[in-house]
């Protein structure tokens with residue numbers, strides 16, 4: 046997040062076989078790729094290359110282990126509709142936030158207004174359960190996080206901004222420079238480090254919102270008009286059935302099963318902390334989500350089977 050520069054050019058996407066992809070910093074410092082840290086992100090140029098190589102205009106992209114949504118951002122930039130699925134609620138929150146097109150000024154205005162309200166708000170006493178909160182957070186940080194969480198969950202926050210604000214809130218904690226008593230919580234090997242001083246939760250939140258606003262401005266500049274539809278759904282890739290010939294590209298970077306426990310690395314660590322986003326998700330998933338027009342494919346949620354089915358809609 047610290048090095049984002051809106052003017053970093055998007056890397057050239059090589060199509061001829063045998064060319065080299067750019068995995069350097071310039072490969073991810075554009076659009077919303079840097080809104081939130083995520084363990085084992087896919088390099089954006091790889092997803093961009095696959096989309097350019099294997100899909101045509103309007104062709105559906107599916108990522109059944111979408112993580113923080115790298116494939117989905119690249120699909121949006123390429124003008125391809127996409128469906129992303131993940132079992133991890135934090136991953137879905139980040140992915141959703143990264144593909145939301147907003148007026149960046151609204152984001153900074155909302156963040157400034159929320160901080161003003163949080164500063165005035167009383168600490169409700171809410172604390173996350175299941176962790177030794179006094180070890181991991183200074184008392185003043187706990188109170189500020191609690192106040193900020195309350196105001197983000199409040200009813201006067203505009204719905205399209207809520208996942209982004211919740212994501213920025215989470216990025217205060219799951220980051221290399223977290224407000225917690227920890228160094229590098231973004232990855233699985235974090236290290237305890239007691240904070241001698243107040244890390245100033247509210248200032249950091251506003252700062253992150255300002256930086257994110259630049260990223261959202263950059264995203265908007267790059268996305269073709271009209272924007273392709275991107276959906277993010279809760280689901281288990283192992284229970285997804287796909288009718289043949291619907292998507293032009295199935296692109297996933299699966300978990301490093303023996304190296305990284307994603308649930309531990311992200312959602313369980315955040316137990317409750319990012320729950321200010323809870324209102325952004327339907328409780329049981331959609332019954333059917335249609336994507337890319339009236340005759341496009343549909344993602345059906347089959348509640349009894351507890352699985353998704355992606356199938357075409359015949360006129």
Ligand SMILES: C[S@@+](CC[C@H](N)C(=O)[O-])C[C@H]1O[C@@H](n2cnc3c(N)ncnc32)[C@H](O)[C@@H]1O
Nearest residue numbers: 086087110112113114115131132133281282300
């Ligand atoms: C390597 S990460 C994907 C990273 C992603 N490409 C990105 O750039 O952020 C793997 C993801 O697979 C998800 N995952 C693991 N098992 C899954 C399953 N059975 N169904 C859906 N998602 C799953 C994890 O929650 C994690 O977000």
